[in-house]
Amino acid sequence: MANEKRAMPNILVTGTPGVGKSTLCQQLQERTGFEWLDVGNIAKEFECFDGFDEVYGCPILDEERVLDEMEDKMAEGGKIVDYHSCDFFPERWFDIVFVLRTDNTVLYDRLVQRGYSGKKLEDNIQCEIFQTILDEALGSYKEDIVHALPSNSADDMENNVEKILQWLEHWRNS
Ligand code: ADP
Secondary structure, X not given: OOOOOOOOOOEEEEOOOOOOHHHHHHHHHHHHOOEEEEHHHHXXXXXXXXEEEOOOOEEEEOHHHHHHHHHHHHHXXXXXXXXXXXXXXXXXXXXXXXXXXXXXXXXXXXXXHOOOOHHHHHHHHHHXXXXXXXXXXXXXXXXXXXXXXEOOOHHHHHHHHHHHHHHHHHHHHO
């Protein structure tokens, strides 16, 4: 379904935990003035949880409730949404989708640094190896708005910010 053009676009930044979504979104927020919506934080703020996952040691997201909390904000446009999954958002919300990708060894070190171990660590590394989130994005949004971006180094991060700013400039002029 084609989006009617908003005054400002909405951007989705997704990818396996640890690939650099928050770091990129923070920079984008500073450079664009767009509002960064961290779905995990919204869920915490509005208590959008439905039980507890004992295996991963984290609360289970109540997707419907978090979508309800986000709907009015998304309608305003100018939002950057950050989450490690992407198939439950309405397709109409986003004008562009970026999937950050990180090499396994680099991601492994970042997740160990974050305190992940055992099954949680292994599953997240497998998720990246099998490009699960990229496939999820390609299955949920039009392929031409889904872009995979490498996120291994500070240079990659800077290139990604520049690429997204260029896209935004192009969007504004189109
Ligand atoms: P996510 O939000 O995807 O879970 P974070 O933004 O929290 O990931 O990043 C995880 C860790 O990796 C942080 O310590 C961050 O500084 C580092 N990091 C993220 N992206 C990069 C990058 N492109 N190059 C180097 N380090 C990065």
